[in-house]
Amino acid sequence: MHTKENTKPMKHQSKSETQIDQKAVTENPEHRSFHKNLSNLDIKTVYTPDDIKDLAYDVDLGPPGGFPFVRGVHPTMYRGRLWTMRQFAGFGSAEETNKRYHYLLNHGETGLSVAFDYPTLYGYDSDHPLARGEFGKCGVAISSLVDMELLFHNIPLDKITTSMTINGPAAIIWAMYIANAENQGISKNKLGGTIQNDILKEYIAQKSYIFPPEPSMRLIIDTFEYGCKHVPKWNTISISGYHIREAGSTAVQELAFTLADGLEYVKAAVKRGLDIDAFAPRLSFFFNAHNDFFEEIAKYRAARRIWANEMRRLGAKNPRSLWMRFHTQTAGCSLTAQQPEINIVRVTMQGLAAVLGGTQSLHTNSMDEALALPSEKAVRIALRTQQIIAEETGVTNTVDPLGGSYYVEWLTDTMEEETYKYFERIEQLGGVIPAIEKSFFQREIADSAYRYQKEIEERKRVIVGVNRYKLEDDLGIPLLQMDEKGEERQIHRLQKLRKDRDNSAVHRHLTDLRKAAEGTENLMPHLLSCVHSYATLGETCGVLREVFGEYKESAIF
């Protein structure tokens, strides 16, 4: 008969019983020899307490919501509030995108995220010669306050937060958003949202820069200053690693370069005289969620610890200044054009990693995004993916469920170590901006991208459907069709606008803007005046182009 005593597990007799049985391993050798993760780190067969023997919970992890915030920036995380489901969207004309926003909101997304087309990203109006062929292709075209009004038609801007992926002309687009809200009777201090506004990573990765580094930094600090005083619920920057990763960097590089950029912005703002505890709570981050499941989770955890420590070192006293809050997007570059439905599976894994990593906000890619912008069906499935993770998997029942895992804690520590090695190299080069000018980041990224490509072509890494498990007759899926008349409507709208508005007011405000840009005052009030008077994006940005000049990159392979 089994008594409680008989069924008690036996204690291990000797230390050798805690190690892997080497004899068994030799008899059944591993079928692959390549076990490097995506940052080129060698991963062991198994991790044990030995790998984290120096880990002290109170010092190195802390509770969620407590320094150094490894386990999460809030004590109850998703039990208190789920991450925001914020799907990046935008295409064609403002009215078309407005429809997509209503669709997403009706299907349960909880925050808006705006994708702009290339002419808008570069500060050109839809009828500029360089906009030829580009209208609305990879985002929505916004040339003036009129378009902003159409974009958010029937959307209560005091009840929903909006993230806008805009960098070079971010301050101008933000001014349009604020002006539109004001016209709706919503005051600035009620507005919540984010502008990406992270120019350093543009030089490094995304390449949608306009002006050279110095005036770009000035504009960014102008937005910090303005936000602190007038739009306190707004995140005036989303310091991004997503694009650095998409350009081909490793996870460690994504982590290191993003945080280095972040610290650069903090130092610049402090140099301007801003109080660190006034603006730091409104800094936010944006990371990629790529394929290596545990590496991504460790990356987010390491990021929180590094940021908390570095901000403390820079003199931040307010606990909110130490929080690294971030949005995550699943990796666009991991999506395949081959057998697109299986992208749903990839995105699920990646989304789960972001959630287990404690993201505040999440965008899940649609299955068709290696081919086109998302169709309604595809984006709905992407949203449902998040909803299933949130409602059905149980992972939200507890905070940082992987905390204490030998592997994850070891990986978190290792990624932190590797990050600090990069910090040192950047210091030696003179800091972030000198390193950019010396093409340090660009070279590191190009090398990683090339190495990854080689690994795939040599079949060291398998991409299902691409270099293994291929399908001969790959049946396509229906893709998004855009309204062909959108561009025509937009151009007419612009021409009408330029005729109907008070052109002398526009001229006056643009002249004032030019004077201010040549000086040192904060440009936000001037930008607001310009957009309120219906100066277009191109006209406003054009003034800044003339004063600040344009940035040109050098070729690094």
Added chain:
Amino acid sequence: MEKKIRVLVAKPGLDGHDRGAKIVARALRDAGMEVIYTGLHQTAEQIVNTAIQEDVDVIGLSLLSGAHMTLFLDVASMLREKQIDDVLIVGGGIIPEEDIPRLKKAGIAEVFGPGTPVETIVTFVKQNVKR
């Protein structure tokens, strides 16, 4: 005779995604070719003028922003106008299947979509160079 295949890798329009273009450029270099890279934000005129001055054998157009039907065709028609018919033109990026026939008709010899191994591109160039 020491003939090298000279390739122009070009980024037309406002698209800033250069990861693929750079990887292809490097692979072509590793295959013994001379690769001239235009950098970002090129107009059709800049691309064609560069191709003429550099007397390239191949022009590779890379575009991920969806503007290929306008911009690739601009380059192709400008080359036709200048009666340049001995240059191999290839394209790559995010180009839906249904657009490829029209591109080929305009003179783009082949379009390499996402997931194409660089070896495929290198081999195609070597086998289809016109001079």
Added chain:
Amino acid sequence: MTDLVEKVIASDVRAIARLITLAENNAEDAVQLMKQIHHHTGNAHVIGVTGVMGSGKSSLILELALEYRRQGKKVGIIAIDPTSPFTGGALLGDRIRMMELSTDPGVFIRSMGTRGMLGGLTSSVYDVVEILDAAGMQIILIETVGVGQDEVDIVKIADTTVVVLMPGLGDAVQTIKAGLMEIADIFVVNKADTPGVEQTVAELEAMLDLAAHIERRTPIISTSAKERKGIPLLMRNITEHKEYLIRSKGYEARRRQRYEAELIEIIRKRLMDFIFDEDKLKGVVDCCIDQICRKELDPYTAADDILGKILK
């Protein structure tokens, strides 16, 4: 084919480009054409721009070209990048800095790989200079790689050699090869918008103080390509150097030096092509090398044998 030469002289862009390709590829037809081209040369001022990697040579050349264009001069630019000794390929990325010049009909830019096994300027560069000269370019700017032999070899081909440095390299002047220091007709300290300019200029002045007697003190110009500062001053110095050369008969001496170097290079190349040609002496050469390996022959005797066969 001769009408290719006529087209080149008429500044036809495609003809210029095509002839350059033929010359680079060592095509048989090229020799006949180059013979004709030579008669139409002699008007261009050739400016070699060399210096360490990262010193901003491309941006400087862009700014110079823009200034020369404002003066109505036609400009040719040769941008040289290293050819990989392993793959034989090259990434020619200098042009990326100059793309705004691509649509200016008064500018011709050609990117070239070094293609040489030993480094140094290949004979093709001499050819390209002659072609651009014959095509009417009044200014020819040559940007060299920045490492290797060609940065010193540039002095053989250029009328004016500009050596570009930048501040912040620590003991910049000491670390830079002695040869590079000696060939400079003009020193440029670029990126003068970054700290350390005065120090670098001072180091250069000190080094010039110690140099053996020379007739002309090498000027040191600070420039910032980014801020467009110092470019007109640099151009004045280039013009002054040309005038100095003409006054001191140095111009003819330089030209003589260039043609001598070119002649040597053409002969060397022909000789090497002959010797290593499968149908000519390659078999003999390979045999000799085998014998040298087996210590049956020494390299000098082998050379005697091979040269003997040629000179017979």
